[in-house]
Amino acid sequence: MGEPGRGAAGALPLRRLAQPLLRRLSELLDRAVPGRGWRDLAQRAGSRGTVRLSPSDLEQCSLKVLEPEGSPSQSLLKLLGDRGCTVAELVELLQGLEHTEALQCLSLAGIKIVVQPDSQAVLAGQVVKLCCWATGHPFVRYQWFKQEKEIPHGTSPELVLNPVNVNDSGFYICRVNSESSFVFSRWARLEVCDVQGASHEGFIGLPENKLHICIQPQLQNLTVGDALVLECGAVGNPIPHYQWFRNGFPLANGSKNIYTVTSVDVEHQGTYWCRVFNDREDQDSEKIEVIIGRKAMAVECTEEELSDLQEPDLLERSNHRPVGLLYYAGHGYENYGNSFMVPVDVPNPYRSANCLCVQNILKLMQAKETGLNVFLLDMCRKRNEYDDTILILDALKVTANIVFGYATCQGAEAFEIQQSGLANGIFMKFLKDRLLEDKKITVLLDEVAEDMGKCHLTKGKQALEIRSSLSEKRALTDPIQQTASSAESLARNLQWAKAHELPESMYLEFKCGVQIQLGFAAEFSNVMIIYTRIVKKPPEIAVCRAYVTDFALDLDVDPKEANKGTPEETGSYLVSKDLPKHCLYTRLSSLQKLREHLIFTVCLHYEYPGIEDTMDERKEVNVGKPLIAKLGLHHGFKTKNCLQTCCVANNPFHNQMESSPVASQYYIPSHCQPNSCPGVYHPNRMCAGNIRQLEACSCSGTSRILATRHEVQNDSRPVGKSNVPVETTDDTVELEFLLSNSLRFPEQQQP
Incomplete structure (x- = not known):
């Protein structure tokens, strides 16, 4: 096994050892028996050519005994450190002197667990071995725990359970101790399966x-x-x-x-x-x-009651007809009566083959025999001059209860208001104030149109257009009826829950003794905030800073907007009030493009007092596939060359899954709390009279309050170290379920 001083700590210059440790070494050398004192150390250093020590150097060290707090050994160690001696070289010198006590003292700088215990599931009656090995052996000691209780005689690197039984199931952890420090292994879960009645x-x-x-x-x-x-x-x-x-x-x-x-x-x-x-x-x-x-039950009913059960209106009311709802906010265009939603990563120029046709989506909804289809499209409807394709679509079914709410008229643009980094389409600004009103959809949209007509900024530029074949009194506040027997619904709910699972918060230990917390929050199902916070810093370190870097190229991460002091500086506004303070924040978007596990690097910079050089340590972190990345949406999609970037890629109002052209309505399982199921936003009301006071944002150097959808698209917990282990949550692997064909539109092609 490893020796004290070997590894990363061994390369540390001797002069950078903590002062308490140097004082302890000096005391041991000052009072050592002949053959193991400071003079013997100096002689061995000179004979090995480690450093050159003159007779005057040794005399200077010996004169320190005349000072009240003087120490010849401390003076010698300072000389060795000033002349470039490392911890590894000092260890070799002390090994030559066979100074076990001093070597044990130095082993504190190199404690590191190199073999972690594994989680496993076994049969009752088998022999189970949990292993934990650390550098510094044999200068470290081991103590095993089951949950928070110490295991009697569990003091070796290997914990053997022979034979194992069902009562041994649980979480295990090993504490590696040295003279005055300790580290914990990771948790290992042991499951013992007892097959009763079988050999x-x-x-x-x-x-x-x-x-x-x-x-x-x-x-x-x-x-x-x-x-x-x-x-x-x-x-x-x-x-x-x-x-x-x-x-x-x-x-x-x-x-x-x-x-x-x-x-x-x-x-x-x-x-x-x-x-x-x-x-x-x-x-x-x-x-x-x-x-x-079903339980046997006798029911009496008259012939009239039996006849009533066959009435068509009762049969109609007994069957729930599903609802199709599409809300889209982003860039779009309209050619030859067909509306197209434009993804953010389309090639330039783009054509209908690169986009999603709204009429095709309606056709897919009708195939599901939806009883009501609502389209709320906050996008431009100007013609795309680069697209001369005339789509020949299959005829739509002649059905009632179809409502189109277009943010603007045919051939016109849709505008956004931008304020303090946030953007809201004019349509959505007024629609969100009336969303909860229990009114017929067309009546509600008429009132939104009247509100928009009072906005002086867009008067003569943008007007809401409503198309409807509504034959029933249907409102956006109608309750959502779930049929528990729908296997497709259960699959969708499971996928929705998976798309909102965040990595668990973790604590990272660095070799210098610094501990940082790495936490995660979700702004949308494809936008995640990573925050870092220093939770432990040894007193001998003056300054330290941790930041995250080295993200996959699939993700939209601007290094200039990463590791900021506030969430707002990263472009995140919706969850900022829920995040812990005094952290560094990084915002990752486009998680739906993530093909592999999310792996990044946590870098730690730290400094010692009086030393100009900055020390660096790095740890690679793998958090699996967070949020929407679990669903593997990139499977089956064709990759496209994207030549455009969006200056407001952090706009939280575009969609539930940001940067995706379609936001479907899903049921959110009750077990998902708001922090784990993000994307439900309740904006503050804003009346038309306040628009004058909105702050302007700058896109490509042009300051403005109002921007068209086209312009927007193309503008280029602190914890102290406890000596008792704390049990973690259940160690579950992240499942990957691909969306079935019935849950996504085949026209959608997105990397």
């Missing part, structure tokens, strides 16, 4: 650590109101993870080895199975049927 003979001969399902789910024959409990158990290393399926669709809240429904109904009937997987392999359990029967 282990069926598992003999399996390759070590191989993934294997040892408990299969069992057929269930239930009655409405019963509890459904399905169990699947597996062993393997890395530790297995689980995802339950019904009728081919992944189940929300089905990521544990046991899947439960407290009270079943007939819609829970179907074919269930569990997919077990880890980083190396995956395996499906047996497929079983869950049969749900």
Whole structure:
């Protein structure tokens, strides 16, 4: 194993060792027995050619005994440090003197865990070994914990459980101790699977650590109101993870080895199975049927009541007709009666093949037999002079209840108001003030049109256009009706939840003793804020600063706007009040383009008092695929050459998933809290009379309050170190589910 002073700490100049450590070394050398004192150290240094020490140097050191607080050893160590001696060289000299006490003192500078314990799932009765090795051995000591309790006799680098039983399941951690310092290993989760009534003979001969399902789910024959409990158990290393399926669709809240429904109904009937997987392999359990029967119940009804049940209006009211809603804010154009939404990364010039046709989206909605289709399009409708293509679309169905709310008239532009880095389309500015009014959609849009007509900034330039075939009294406040039996709905909800999962906050320990917190917040499903904060700094370090860098080229990260002192400086306004203070903030957007895991570097700069040189340490961090990146939207998309950039790429009002041309309406699961399900924004009301006082923003050097959509598109927790471990959350792997064809538009092609 490693020796004290070897590794990164060994290259440290001797003069940069902490003063308390130098004083401790000096005391040990001053009072050492003959053959291990400061003179012996000086002689060995001279004989080895490490540094040159003259007789006058040694005399100067010896005279220090005449001073009240003088120390010959401290004077010698200062001389060695001034002449370039490193910690590694001092260690070699002390090893030659066999000065164990001094070597143990120096080992504090080099404690580092090099072998971490692994999480694993095993069968009861097996032999389990958890390993933790650290540099500095044998000058370090080990203590194992299960949760927060010390394990008796768990004082070696290897914790052996022989035989292991179900009571041994839990989280384990090892504390590596030295004379006055300690570090913790990472948490290791141990799952012990007890296959009752079965021998282990069926598992003999399996390759070590191989993934294997040892408990299969069992057929269930239930009655409405019963509890459904399905169990699947597996062993393997890395530790297995689980995802339950019904009728081919992944189940929300089905990521544990046991899947439960407290009270079943007939819609829970179907074919269930569990997919077990880890980083190396995956395996499906047996497929079983869950049969749900209704409780026997006698019901008396008259012939008249039976006849009433067959009336068409009752049948019509008993069937929920789904709603299609599309809100889009961004650049667009209109050619030959067809409207096109333009993604931010289109080539220049762009044509209809690079964009999404609104009429095609309506056709897809009609294919779903939607009872109401609403389009709110906050975009320009001028003609694209570079696009002469005349699209020949299949005829739309003749259906009622279609409403188009165009932000502007045909052939005209749509404008934005920009204030303090934020931008709102004129249409949305007035629409958001009336969104919660319980009025027929067309009535509400008429009132929005009247409000827009009073805006002096756009009078004669922009007017709302409404097209409608509404034959029912439908409002934007109509309740959303969910059919729990819809497998597609469950799949969508699971994907929506996954698209709002953030990496867990983490603490990084650097070799110099600095600890930083790395936290994450979401502004949209494809926009994430990373913040860094120093939570621990050794007293011998004068100044330190941590920042993040080296992001994937797929992401939109401007280095000049990264690692800022406030979220607003990065272009983030919506979540700034919810973020911790006194941090450095970096905003990552376009996460839907992320193809691989998000890997970046955390750099630490620090300085010691009186030393001009700045020390640097770097740590690579892998946070998997955060937010929308989990859904792998880039799969199947054709890459395009994008020659344009947008000066307001941080505009939070464009879409729910920023920079994506389509924002669909989804149900947000109740278990997702506001911080984990971002994108629902409740802006403050702003009356038309306040527009005069809006601040102007500068795009490409031109100061203005009003900008067209076309111009906007083309403008170029502190914790102290505890000696008792703190249990972490469950160690779950991030699943990747691709959107099914029914959940995305085939015309959408985006990297």
